[in-house]
Amino acid sequence: MQAHFYCGAGGIGTMTGDFNGINVLSEQWSLVLAALPYGIGIIDETGDIVYVNPACLDIMSQSVSRMIGQKIDNFLPCGVIFKELLPSRKSFSYSNSSPNGGMMTIEILPVGAEPEVRGAVLLARDDRDLKTVKEQLQWAMDKVKYLEQKLKEEKESGWNSGRMKSESLEQKIIRSIKPGKTFEKFIGMSQKVLDLLAVAAKAAKVQSTVLICGKSGTGKELVAEGIHQASSRAQEAFVRINCAAIPEALIESEMFGHEKGAFTGAVKRKIGKFEQAHQGTIFLDEIAEMEPSMQTKLLRVLQNGCFERVGGEETIRVDVRIIAATNREMEQMVKTGQFREDLYYRLNVIPIQLPSLNERKEDIPLLVDHFLKKFCHEFGKQSIGIKKAAMDVLVSYDWPGNVRELQNIMERMVALTDSSYIEMEDIPDCCYCKEKLEISADAGNIYGAIMQGELFSLAEYEKHIIKAALEKHGSYTAAGKALGITHKTVAAKAQKYGIDK
CATH class of the missing domain: 3.40.50.300 (P-loop containing nucleotide triphosphate hydrolases)
Structure with missing residues (x-):
């Protein structure tokens, strides 16, 4: 890991580096974290402290030279080893007397993508609510995303079609954050x-x-x-x-x-x-x-x-x-x-x-994930996932009972399954949209054949996809737009397979 971070008495300078393969601190990050009154630090996978903000130095009464590049083990209680904390992926916190006579709490939060945890975030507080620190950190992350999106737009040419829309990019980003914890x-x-x-x-x-x-x-x-x-x-x-x-x-x-x-x-x-x-x-x-x-x-x-x-x-x-x-x-x-x-x-x-669930189908995967975690916890089961084919069926269903119906079906599937994944066979028959899954006789019932393990040639699939798109949309242009290809390609394929528009 290459990293070059520094923190001077006057604040944090421009920082660049690579932490688990991504740019950790851009200039926007530096400005945001420097403004926070809470102690924030970054520890790499070897246990070296590679970044601290001014508040962290102040709370721990340390200088830059005594923290940057030093092992975090030097600041942990006797017998606690940083590398032994990482595999558990669980946070570790401890309290100690601070030099100013108060109480200081340090928390180590392992971070990184599966299957390895290759670093951690250090949070330091002095008689402050750690929950508030985490909320402020989340706010900082959201703010950085907003700043990065704004910077990206400013680097583009002087005119783009997005600026002609009634709502600006900044407004969309701000609106994407929910209005409150309640x-x-x-x-x-x-x-x-x-x-x-x-x-x-x-x-x-x-x-x-x-x-x-x-x-x-x-x-x-x-x-x-x-x-x-x-x-x-x-x-x-x-x-x-x-x-x-x-x-x-x-x-x-x-x-x-x-x-x-x-x-x-x-x-x-x-x-x-x-x-x-x-x-x-x-x-x-x-x-x-x-x-x-x-x-x-x-x-x-x-x-x-x-x-x-x-x-x-x-x-x-x-x-x-x-x-x-x-x-x-x-x-x-x-x-x-x-x-x-x-x-x-x-x-x-x-x-x-309130919209019905059928009007916001993009939220179904979020709800499925929420209910999987909820019922696994309630039933004392290990974490259960869901296969893509099963998720596709849930998204396709019209959900006349809305979220309450989805909750009941998720509870049933989690309670009855013995697998680590929700499969197609776990889904109740009522969730299959027959009008969407039934295919006309001349199509050879391709969907049903796939489900039973039979495969057709690629040309056969292509023929029926083109035919279905034209039947639904009525024109080469509309069908091409729906399929992500040009209208000329749709017309050529239709002629090839003898499909009437």
Whole structure:
């Protein structure tokens, strides 16, 4: 490994080097890491310290000459050897008294690609939260990516088609970072997901009511919880009510509470959900299923912030943020008189539309990976992977049950498989899109033949691919664009195989 790093009293200079085959510190890295108030160092595979930032020198009360080029073993507790830490790929931390009389914590984080770990990052802190250090380091990495992309664009010619788009490259990079830790449970990095989370993050900063719409299983409750956790009410209660799951006779008591003797069986006073959510957030799931009489009473709470318990005369005032959700077409329900128009507009101040899983298929591999790790951990199994053919089937499926259906199927497959990989045969029959997998009789059922181990000539495959592309797209130009070839090539192949456009 060739490396030339230095750190002077005035800060870090321009640094270049090779760490596991990649450029570790560009000038952008140098500027970002030098600005961090947290100690950062880099250790190569031999245990030599090849880089430290000024904060690291300050926390450890060391000079450049006493750290750069020195063995990290000199700074580790007695009996701990750096090379023995690497194979485990686990971080190692220890605390010691710092020269300024406080406590100093050092953490060694092995890094490198499989199967070898060929170096480590050193984190040093002085009475600081190490979690904050890691978050700041991640921020620095994201910032460097942004700077490198911007530099690449500036080096290009004075005009390019990308600059004619309505959204700049910088805006896309910034938008690619999720708006906050509170939305981490919502898995996805597709543009539709980032757009809806950006709206949710803005909604969290105000107290307006929010209406979350989307099909069942798309994650409406996760978004609602994220809005609450990102809001100023995060320390207060987040109370959930499923309006479809509570009988009509009981929903008023459930929401507003009742007094003793209000009805048969009311043996004592009961505090309702709205009182429980005072100064917090109440989540009204399946709001479209609420009966008209309850819609009127809910409207009063939204307008005046007050209500009476069932059987009571005392007017109770509450400060509650309301987030509602539904899987139905609310505007159509308003038109047909099934839902109060004035209540709908009260709820729909900030609308958030969640896409179905079929509309963001690029997120399916992320979700599959998340559920594989989740259920392997829950079932106490070793890490399980998934074969490409199996992943292709999952991506092709339409997922009418959305993320909830995917979660259930992943749980089933992880629970039942005895292999270290999810195979095609592990996938339930319901996940096969028959209309996409069935091939016409004149095509010789090529897909099915491949699955059974039979192979055709390359020309035979080419013939049916060209034919399918022309049937779907209708022209040589469109078919060529879909296949990644020129329209002249498509026309020549069609003529060769006797395929009509």
